[in-house]
Amino acid sequence: MGVTMDNTREIALHVEGLKKYFPIRRGIFQSHVGDVKAVDGVSFDVYKGETLGLVGESGCGKTTTGRTIIRLYEPTDGKVIFKGKDLAKLSSNEMRHMRKSMQMIFQDPYASLNPRMSVFGIVGEPLEVFQLANRQERRERVAELLELVGLNPDFMTRYPHEFSGGQRQRIGLARALALNPDLVVCDEPISALDVSIQAQVVNLLEDLQDKLGLTYVFIAHDLSMVRHISDRVAVMYLGKIVELTDRSTLYANPLHPYTQALLSAVPVPDPVIEEKRQRILLEGDLPSPANPPKGCNFNTRCPKAIDICHEVEPEMVEVQPNHFCACHLVKPVG
Amino acid sequence: MTNETKQTLVIDEEQFLPRREMSNLERWLGTDTYRALRGMVTNPTSIVGLVLLGLFLFIALAAPILAPPISSNPYQIPRDGYGSVPKPPGTLWNSRQPELPFWWKPIMGTDQWVHIMGTASGQWDIYYGVVWGTRTALQVGLLITFVGAAVGITIGAVSAYYGGWLDMVLMRITDIFMAFPFMLAAMTLSAVLTPVLGKGLFPPMIALMAFGWTGFARLLRSDILSVREREYVLAAQVIGVKDARILFRHILPNAIFPTLVLGSMRIGSYVITFAGLSFLGIGAEVGYADWGQLLSFARAWMTNLGEYWYIVIFPGVALVLFTLSWNLVGDALRDVLDPRMQGSR
Numbered sequence: 001m002g003v004t005m006d007n008t009r010e011i012a013l014h015v016e017g018l019k020k021y022f023p024i025r026r027g028i029f030q031s032h033v034g035d036v037k038a039v040d041g042v043s044f045d046v047y048k049g050e051t052l053g054l055v056g057e058s059g060c061g062k063t064t065t066g067r068t069i070i071r072l073y074e075p076t077d078g079k080v081i082f083k084g085k086d087l088a089k090l091s092s093n094e095m096r097h098m099r100k101s102m103q104m105i106f107q108d109p110y111a112s113l114n115p116r117m118s119v120f121g122i123v124g125e126p127l128e129v130f131q132l133a134n135r136q137e138r139r140e141r142v143a144e145l146l147e148l149v150g151l152n153p154d155f156m157t158r159y160p161h162e163f164s165g166g167q168r169q170r171i172g173l174a175r176a177l178a179l180n181p182d183l184v185v186c187d188e189p190i191s192a193l194d195v196s197i198q199a200q201v202v203n204l205l206e207d208l209q210d211k212l213g214l215t216y217v218f219i220a221h222d223l224s225m226v227r228h229i230s231d232r233v234a235v236m237y238l239g240k241i242v243e244l245t246d247r248s249t250l251y252a253n254p255l256h257p258y259t260q261a262l263l264s265a266v267p268v269p270d271p272v273i274e275e276k277r278q279r280i281l282l283e284g285d286l287p288s289p290a291n292p293p294k295g296c297n298f299n300t301r302c303p304k305a306i307d308i309c310h311e312v313e314p315e316m317v318e319v320q321p322n323h324f325c326a327c328h329l330v331k332p333v334g
Numbered sequence: 335m336t337n338e339t340k341q342t343l344v345i346d347e348e349q350f351l352p353r354r355e356m357s358n359l360e361r362w363l364g365t366d367t368y369r370a371l372r373g374m375v376t377n378p379t380s381i382v383g384l385v386l387l388g389l390f391l392f393i394a395l396a397a398p399i400l401a402p403p404i405s406s407n408p409y410q411i412p413r414d415g416y417g418s419v420p421k422p423p424g425t426l427w428n429s430r431q432p433e434l435p436f437w438w439k440p441i442m443g444t445d446q447w448v449h450i451m452g453t454a455s456g457q458w459d460i461y462y463g464v465v466w467g468t469r470t471a472l473q474v475g476l477l478i479t480f481v482g483a484a485v486g487i488t489i490g491a492v493s494a495y496y497g498g499w500l501d502m503v504l505m506r507i508t509d510i511f512m513a514f515p516f517m518l519a520a521m522t523l524s525a526v527l528t529p530v531l532g533k534g535l536f537p538p539m540i541a542l543m544a545f546g547w548t549g550f551a552r553l554l555r556s557d558i559l560s561v562r563e564r565e566y567v568l569a570a571q572v573i574g575v576k577d578a579r580i581l582f583r584h585i586l587p588n589a590i591f592p593t594l595v596l597g598s599m600r601i602g603s604y605v606i607t608f609a610g611l612s613f614l615g616i617g618a619e620v621g622y623a624d625w626g627q628l629l630s631f632a633r634a635w636m637t638n639l640g641e642y643w644y645i646v647i648f649p650g651v652a653l654v655l656f657t658l659s660w661n662l663v664g665d666a667l668r669d670v671l672d673p674r675m676q677g678s679r
Contacts, residue, residue, distance in 0.1 A: 067568075070572060072568055072571060072572065096574045096576070097574070099572060099573060099574035100574065103572060103573070104568075104569070104572045106565045106568065106569060107565070108565055111564055111565040111566065112565035112566050112568075112569050113566055113569075114566040114570075114583075114584050114587075114588070115566075115588065116587045116588060117583075125570070125573060125575065126573040126574065129573065129574055129575050129576065129579065130574065172569070175569070175573065176572075176573075178573070179573070
């Protein structure tokens with residue numbers, strides 16, 4: 001798939017044809033009767049130092065994509081090239097060592113910290129398991145990390161329940177940064193936080209990106225937040241990427257009918273424009289990923305669907321330079 | 335845009351931090367354990383349970399002082415003749431009077447040792463049986479629960495952790511053990527084991543262990559399965575923690591508490607079941623200090639309990655209070671460990 005372009009920038013992560021099917025088993029013999037196609041052939045590149053936003057509605061497979069990239073789930077098919085290696089083919093021990101370079105922050109700051117471990121135990125654990133530091137060095141490093149994410153190093157001896165949601169998310173971030181990773185997959189890191197705290201955490205993520213040269217894959221459903229933090233945005237629908245381009249192009253000129261509908265739902269903070277905003281309302285529900293529709297995945301809800309959409313699955317094409325879209329109605333320019 | 339947001343929205347979060355000071359004990363025990371322990375000593379139910387338990391513990395430890403043994407086997411209940419008619423509390427010892435405990439004379443002012451709780455049919459001294467039977471009850475209850483829980487925890491943890499066909503096989507085995515009615519199975523197995531091991535405490539204990547582990551295995555397995563999906567376990571995988579460490583550091587400490595509650599409640603019920611087996615004659619040899627055995631001495635006089643109430647009341651009340659104390663403690667433990675109850679005390 002031709003999603004690699006721009007040869008001037010270094011690619012940090014190359015994902016190609018990634019699939020993750022969860023088998024459905026029934027009966028006493030657990031016979032395989034089908035698959036939930038949570039991620040069904042996703043391809044994209046992430047450049048070094050950039051933030052790739054991954055958006056889509058609930059159940060579209062964005063979290064599964066993130067987790068499969070980092071191999072919390074074994075990919076069913078496809079390649080994930082990181083540092084010249086295909087992560088899908090690494091043994092679990094090789095993968096374990098690869099984890100020093102790729103980390104993840106989780107959605108729910110209340111669930112992602114072990115309630116029975118102190119902050120020192122949580123943030124210092126990566127250093128402990130890779131035996132990178134003795135206790136004293138760990139203590140210093142944890143203090144350094146807590147300071148980096150804007151927490152008081154004295155909080156080290158405290159337990160997760162003593163912190164607010166935003167502070168917990170910072171602790172999770174400190175844990176992710178403990179091993180100096182290059183890539184951080186942020187799985188909706190702010191959607192469980194208050195709006196005021198969301199801004200703080202997002203700003204912190206941006207600061208750290210500048211300071212440490214991090215590359216982010218930022219999974220979210222909040223389009224305004226994605227617009228704020230992302231350099232490029234990929235829109236997912238039912239396990240597939242339907243549109244991928246840089247932020248300003250996507251928000252100014254969305255091509256895929258799904259993207260258009262999605263963006264039309266974003267309120268505009270200007271009463272005059274907001275008054276005129278036309279919402280494109282999608283009919284029906286997200287089809288079951290266990291039984292996706294024939295042809296284009298979106299044809300059951302697409303306001304512009306034509307005959308071919310019900311028969312042939314659209315290919316991802318580069319409509320304009322660096323603007324990819326998978327829709328029969330969108331033709332490449334020139 | 336970025337800079338603007340930063341300037342307007344940075345909030346000093348420290349001022350919102352809960353400012354509760356932690357004691358050193360809390361730091362050392364960990365917050366959850368500390369809260370649980372504090373709950374245990376402030377909750378009225380658990381106080382009653384703990385006091386009763388303390389009483390039984392005291393009786394068990396002080397047994398040689400409360401009732402000095404008559405022979406080299408302290409669990410042998412002394413008997414005062416061979417008559418079949420029970421004698422009421424306060425009856426004087428006739429023959430073979432045991433050594434008098436040192437506290438008897440200062441309190442009662444006499445050298446004459448009496449049957450404090452009367453004698454059962456066969457002239458077995460009930461007081462000795464109840465006092466030394468406390469030791470038996472504690473030993474039996476703790477040992478059965480400990481072994482049963484250890485087996486159940488191992489099987490449950492292995493089953494949940496490895497999953498797949500091993501889980502399938504282990505859980506079907508558990509099903510098979512659970513399919514037998516507990517009391518009948520334990521009775522049959524101890525009856526089978528008695529000729530092999532000889533009459534004594536071991537056949538019924540082994541039988542109860544053999545059928546008692548299933549509840550622990552099931553409970554722990556289900557708790558591990560639920561904890562395993564929590565995000566902090568995923569987070570541990572992401573930072574490269576090895577499987578064994580994930581199990582012992584991240585999963586078990588968060589999944590084990592319901593199993594501990596079950597364990598504390600089971601101690602009482604095992605002692606009841608064990609007494610039931612003893613009552614039926616499977617278990618301790620005749621004359622061994624055991625509450626179930628004492629109750630079985632009352633069998634022939636069931637119709638005359640109005641007159642001979644003491645042969646049932648003393649061992650019966652001991653058994654009921656013992657079971658009650660463990661149940662109260664277990665109940666309280668469950669309440670304090672319930673996250674929905676946190677903050678309410």
